[in-house]
Amino acid sequence: MDKKIEFAVAVIGAGPAGLAAAAGAAGAGAKSVVVIDRDNRAGGILNQCIHDGFGLHRYNESLSGPEYAEREKQVLLNYETAGKITILSETFVQDLIPESYGFPLAVMSTGSFRIIRAATVILAMGCRERTAGAISLPGTRPAGILTAGTAQRLMNIQNINVGRRAVIIGSGDIGLIMARRLTLEGAEVAAVTDIQPYPGGLDRNVRQCLHDFNIPLLLSTGVVKVHGNKRVEGITVAQLDSKNRLNLQTSTYIPCDTILLSVGLIPEHELARSAGAALDPATQGPVVDQHLMTTVPGLFACGNVLQVHDLVDFVSEEAEYAGACAAEMALNQFRSTGRVIQSGNTILPIKVGSNLRYVLPHTISKPGRVTLSMRVTAPEINFRVCVARLEKSDNRILLTKTFTRVSPSEMLRFAFNCDTVEPLEVYGESF
Amino acid sequence: MKIYDAVIVGAGVIGCAAARTLAQTNLSILVIEKEPDTGFGISSKNSGVVHSGIHYTPGTNRAVCNVRGNQMMEDLCSELCVPFKRTGKITVAFTEEQTQSLTKLLEQGKANGVPGIRLIDREKMEKLQPGIVGTTAIYTPSTGIVSPYELTIALAESAYANGVEFKFNHTVRSIDIPDRQKKYFLLHTETNTFSAKVIINAAGLGSADIARMAGIDEYTLYPCRGEYYVLDKRLKEALNLLIYPVPGAHDSGLGIHLTNTVDGNILIGPSNEYIIDDEDTATTIDIMETLREEGHHLLPSLSSTDFIRSFAGIRPKLAPPEEGGFRDFVIESRRDVRGFINLIGIESPGLTASPAIAEQVKELVGQLLPLRDRKDFIQGRPVIHNTPFLKKRFSDCSHDEKKTLISQNPDYGSIVCRCEEITLAEIKTAAARTIGPVTFAGIKYRTRAMMGRCQGGFCLQRLTEILRESFGITVDTQTLKGPGTELFTGPLRPSSCPLGKES
Ligand SMILES: Cc1cc2nc3c(=O)[nH]c(=O)nc-3n(C[C@H](O)[C@H](O)[C@H](O)COP(=O)(O)OP(=O)(O)OC[C@H]3O[C@@H](n4cnc5c(N)ncnc54)[C@H](O)[C@@H]3O)c2cc1C
Numbered sequence: 001m002d003k004k005i006e007f008a009v010a011v012i013g014a015g016p017a018g019l020a021a022a023a024g025a026a027g028a029g030a031k032s033v034v035v036i037d038r039d040n041r042a043g044g045i046l047n048q049c050i051h052d053g054f055g056l057h058r059y060n061e062s063l064s065g066p067e068y069a070e071r072e073k074q075v076l077l078n079y080e081t082a083g084k085i086t087i088l089s090e091t092f093v094q095d096l097i098p099e100s101y102g103f104p105l106a107v108m109s110t111g112s113f114r115i116i117r118a119a120t121v122i123l124a125m126g127c128r129e130r131t132a133g134a135i136s137l138p139g140t141r142p143a144g145i146l147t148a149g150t151a152q153r154l155m156n157i158q159n160i161n162v163g164r165r166a167v168i169i170g171s172g173d174i175g176l177i178m179a180r181r182l183t184l185e186g187a188e189v190a191a192v193t194d195i196q197p198y199p200g201g202l203d204r205n206v207r208q209c210l211h212d213f214n215i216p217l218l219l220s221t222g223v224v225k226v227h228g229n230k231r232v233e234g235i236t237v238a239q240l241d242s243k244n245r246l247n248l249q250t251s252t253y254i255p256c257d258t259i260l261l262s263v264g265l266i267p268e269h270e271l272a273r274s275a276g277a278a279l280d281p282a283t284q285g286p287v288v289d290q291h292l293m294t295t296v297p298g299l300f301a302c303g304n305v306l307q308v309h310d311l312v313d314f315v316s317e318e319a320e321y322a323g324a325c326a327a328e329m330a331l332n333q334f335r336s337t338g339r340v341i342q343s344g345n346t347i348l349p350i351k352v353g354s355n356l357r358y359v360l361p362h363t364i365s366k367p368g369r370v371t372l373s374m375r376v377t378a379p380e381i382n383f384r385v386c387v388a389r390l391e392k393s394d395n396r397i398l399l400t401k402t403f404t405r406v407s408p409s410e411m412l413r414f415a416f417n418c419d420t421v422e423p424l425e426v427y428g429e430s431f
Numbered sequence: 432m433k434i435y436d437a438v439i440v441g442a443g444v445i446g447c448a449a450a451r452t453l454a455q456t457n458l459s460i461l462v463i464e465k466e467p468d469t470g471f472g473i474s475s476k477n478s479g480v481v482h483s484g485i486h487y488t489p490g491t492n493r494a495v496c497n498v499r500g501n502q503m504m505e506d507l508c509s510e511l512c513v514p515f516k517r518t519g520k521i522t523v524a525f526t527e528e529q530t531q532s533l534t535k536l537l538e539q540g541k542a543n544g545v546p547g548i549r550l551i552d553r554e555k556m557e558k559l560q561p562g563i564v565g566t567t568a569i570y571t572p573s574t575g576i577v578s579p580y581e582l583t584i585a586l587a588e589s590a591y592a593n594g595v596e597f598k599f600n601h602t603v604r605s606i607d608i609p610d611r612q613k614k615y616f617l618l619h620t621e622t623n624t625f626s627a628k629v630i631i632n633a634a635g636l637g638s639a640d641i642a643r644m645a646g647i648d649e650y651t652l653y654p655c656r657g658e659y660y661v662l663d664k665r666l667k668e669a670l671n672l673l674i675y676p677v678p679g680a681h682d683s684g685l686g687i688h689l690t691n692t693v694d695g696n697i698l699i700g701p702s703n704e705y706i707i708d709d710e711d712t713a714t715t716i717d718i719m720e721t722l723r724e725e726g727h728h729l730l731p732s733l734s735s736t737d738f739i740r741s742f743a744g745i746r747p748k749l750a751p752p753e754e755g756g757f758r759d760f761v762i763e764s765r766r767d768v769r770g771f772i773n774l775i776g777i778e779s780p781g782l783t784a785s786p787a788i789a790e791q792v793k794e795l796v797g798q799l800l801p802l803r804d805r806k807d808f809i810q811g812r813p814v815i816h817n818t819p820f821l822k823k824r825f826s827d828c829s830h831d832e833k834k835t836l837i838s839q840n841p842d843y844g845s846i847v848c849r850c851e852e853i854t855l856a857e858i859k860t861a862a863a864r865t866i867g868p869v870t871f872a873g874i875k876y877r878t879r880a881m882m883g884r885c886q887g888g889f890c891l892q893r894l895t896e897i898l899r900e901s902f903g904i905t906v907d908t909q910t911l912k913g914p915g916t917e918l919f920t921g922p923l924r925p926s927s928c929p930l931g932k933e934s
């Protein structure tokens with residue numbers, strides 16, 4: 001097989017992450033970038049998000065998903081005409097097995113199967129939804145149970161109506177958005193439930209999608225049973241007690257013909273895993289250093305495949321950076337040595353301290369500007385995040401960021417000028 | 432009205448096996464099934480184990496048909512291109528009492544003619560399955576696994592290609608038995624009446640009711656539910672062969688265990704719970720919790736994201752709850768209602784026994800009607816509706832084989848189900864080959880689309896398009912598993928441009 005390297009950078013996925021990563025790579029000087037997406041249209045999940053609220057940070061206006069995607073595609077146009085970026089749509093990346101000499105990607109589309117070789121690869125495959133099976137939804141398994149994102153795509157892209165009276169399990173953002181969407185289409189949303197004592201989605205979505213439409217939000221509530229053998233007939237829910245057990249005395253039957261699930265997103269990590277990249281059990285995405293490179297040299301990750309984002313603006317920012325880093329590696333190291341290797345620097349871990357569920361990046365290899373992103377374990381008010389030397393000493397704290405309110409639904413993200421190469425710890429505390 | 436030589440009630444694995452075996456003769460045959468497809472009853476909701484035959488009393492139908500079925504299964508599956516694997520099984524003793532039961536099981540297995548059965552020690556156990564707990568065990572190398580729904584579908588296809596007729600979405604509601612005025616049975620469904628010289632009652636959970644319709648009221652079935660978890664394929668390598676505990680004397684099942692499936696998933700289950708409603712395939716919070724705990728205990732590397740689905744199957748038990756254990760399969764030709772053949776209480780190991788039960792049915796029919804073997808019987812997995820069977824799954828192919836397939840049929844290049852790597856070519860073939868109406872569950876059982884870790888999150892929307900565009904099934908008539916299970920309420924609003932396409 002021909003071992004010629006066709007592309008400096010291959011980007012898998014043409015959602016906002018993939019688009020920005022390609023722009024970032026071309027902007028950093030990469031002359032041959034390929035973006036591959038299995039869908040017939042670039043934009044990823046944004047294409048089905050016809051509500052607004054995208055781009056408040058990046059474009060200072062509230063855009064709909066497709067509008068935001070359109071802006072990002074515009075950025076690529078010049079590079080495309082200059083022949084620096086190629087977009088392959090309706091093309092599936094089947095597998096990715098790193099070799100000492102670049103990455104062969106097996107790609108297929110209708111009528112074609114071929115191997116593409118690239119010096120570096122950026123994973124931007126987004127995420128998938130957790131399913132009824134994954135949460136062990138008890139009861140029967142009739143028609144009428146869908147994940148909220150699938151329902152969103154069916155309604156917004158395929159013009160298909162999914163039901164008349166729905167209960168939404170889980171108060172993640174997609175569930176909240178779909179509660180409003182169904183209501184606007186004339187369906188009744190009987191309730192949105194969550195097992196947590198606080199909503200899983202952004203505050204603004206709780207207000208704009210539930211409160212404004214008088215849709216009840218039942219917190220600390222679990223599912224006892226789904227009813228119906230053919231189509232969903234109803235659902236029994238009950239409150240959770242202090243030990244997180246269902247209190248069956250509080251069981252309530254809610255008649256409905258549709259159940260939507262918005263119970264979490266999981267990074268689409270299969271290709272990362274098959275390429276041999278280490279995964280973080282907390283994010284389910286790959287482990288990365290400050291350049292967003294995974295533990296496989298030359299393989300980068302950004303967007304929802306790395307960590308599930310709530311704001312697309314941060315996705316774009318993160319992806320541009322990953323693109324630039326991948327281009328840099330392809331242009332310098334790969335061009336001179338013909339291969340990509342782990343940097344010679346010692347890789348120092350960042351420890352996830354108290355009150356945080358995860359912190360990205362996982363490691364730091366050299367001093368410089370590092371963007372940290374993280375999520376807290378529970379909602380808090382008057383909270384601070386400290387970046388500190390791991391070693392206990394009097395002046396170990398390097399940076400403190402304070403927040404009036406934090407919640408697991410909102411990613412915290414800030415830059416940090418790292419002028420030391422010592423192991424670090426990032427932790428949170430209320431004050 | 433056409434008079435069929437034989438009408439089979441029920442298109443589960445038993446009815447389909449009987450249909451295929453009888454299709455080798457001159458008889459005209461009809462299968463009536465209340466669901467829209469084959470195998471939607473218990474035949475798709477079990478462990479898929481081809482048992483060796485150690486568990487049943489020598490000489491009973493259960494023991495005889497089990498051992499014989501096990502012998503026949505490998506050739507049958509290879510002829511019909513059904514996934515089958517002889518994995519072997521270890522039945523482990525943990526307590527002193529269980530060790531004693533092991534010796535009994537060994538004797539019983541030998542008496543039943545189970546090939547290769549032997550006691551093994553700790554060392555050999557460890558060799559077969561590193562890390563296994565327990566001290567002694569019985570090893571039965573003949574135990575295997577099979578895809579239960581594929582087997583049912585393949586048997587039905589073979590029968591169909593050889594002239595057997597199928598009526599789906601028809602529930603048998605009443606039966607008139609022959610008398611002085613009429614020589615034949617009449618079977619009434621909601622909308623039709625069919626007449627038959629012989630009736631074969633293979634109605635699974637409904638078989639006692641069907642018997643009652645013919646005036647035979649000595650059978651009662653007690654539904655007993657078994658819940659399962661399906662685990663992610665990531666754990667494929669974790670289990671080399673089947674591992675079962677030694678069942679207690681009054682257990683209604685064989686105990687909660689881990690079973691590999693031919694597709695590389697692992698099942699945890701089944702539980703045992705007598706229930707009232709024989710259609711209540713719900714899973715329950717308490718049992719799922721027990722299964723999860725048991726799973727973590729048996730497979731320490733299990734993580735919470737590995738549980739991809741749960742389901743339940745219902746055993747049609749003749750033994751009432753207070754009796755427990757197992758009663759023998761009823762395989763009989765009635766003297767009082769001549770021409771009426773009962774297959775009742777076919778719970779485990781019914782899947783394994785199906786080809787052997789079919790042989791017995793053929794013998795019983797032969798005592799009622801003159802049988803001649805056909806010379807033009809089509810062997811193997813036949814062409815259905817002008818569509819040949821795809822022997823090898825795309826996902827099992829090497830890069831070079833994939834390339835060749837795609838160059839022969841471009842639809843192979845288009846992935847529909849990303850988790851299981853199912854292509855458009857495979858979906859279209861499955862839909863075209865379906866004997867009855869096309870449903871999502873039917874496509875699922877034929878291709879594995881929607882069976883992976885995302886459970887249809889990705890492919891449901893694509894399948895909708897394919898069924899609409901290539902098979903003309905409108906969105907409001909697309910069902911999960913037949914009438915009443917419509918997936919969508921219809922188009923959201925009238926549209927001037929085709930769905931999903933930009934104008
Ligand atoms: C329903 C919903 C509502 C949201 N609402 C808001 C909001 O109001 N405001 C806001 O700022 N943010 C919002 N977000 C968040 C933000 O839009 C997402 O985080 C962002 O779109 C993620 O971008 P991505 O590129 O990582 O993933 P995606 O957009 O999912 O793109 C991934 C792409 O990769 C492709 N792909 C995957 N695997 C392969 C493969 N093997 N081969 C080829 N292609 C592949 C997919 O087809 C897809 O196009 C929302 C997210 C969702 C899901």
Ligand SMILES: Cc1cc2nc3c(=O)[nH]c(=O)nc-3n(C[C@H](O)[C@H](O)[C@H](O)COP(=O)(O)OP(=O)(O)OC[C@H]3O[C@@H](n4cnc5c(N)ncnc54)[C@H](O)[C@@H]3O)c2cc1C
Pocket residue numbers: 440441442443444445446463464465466469470471472473474475476477478479480481482601602603604633634635636637638641656657658701744745746747777778779780781782783784
């Ligand atoms: C939990 C569990 C685990 C098992 N594990 C194993 C195993 O590992 N190995 C093994 O060998 N066996 C196993 N079995 C047993 C095996 O699954 C069954 O013996 C076998 O599937 C029975 O097939 P059947 O055709 O009789 O039933 P079914 O598949 O249920 O077929 C009967 C059909 O009759 C139809 N029907 C019913 N009433 C009517 C009517 N009035 N009119 C028209 N149609 C009607 C039904 O819709 C159904 O499709 C297990 C069973 C269970 C429940």
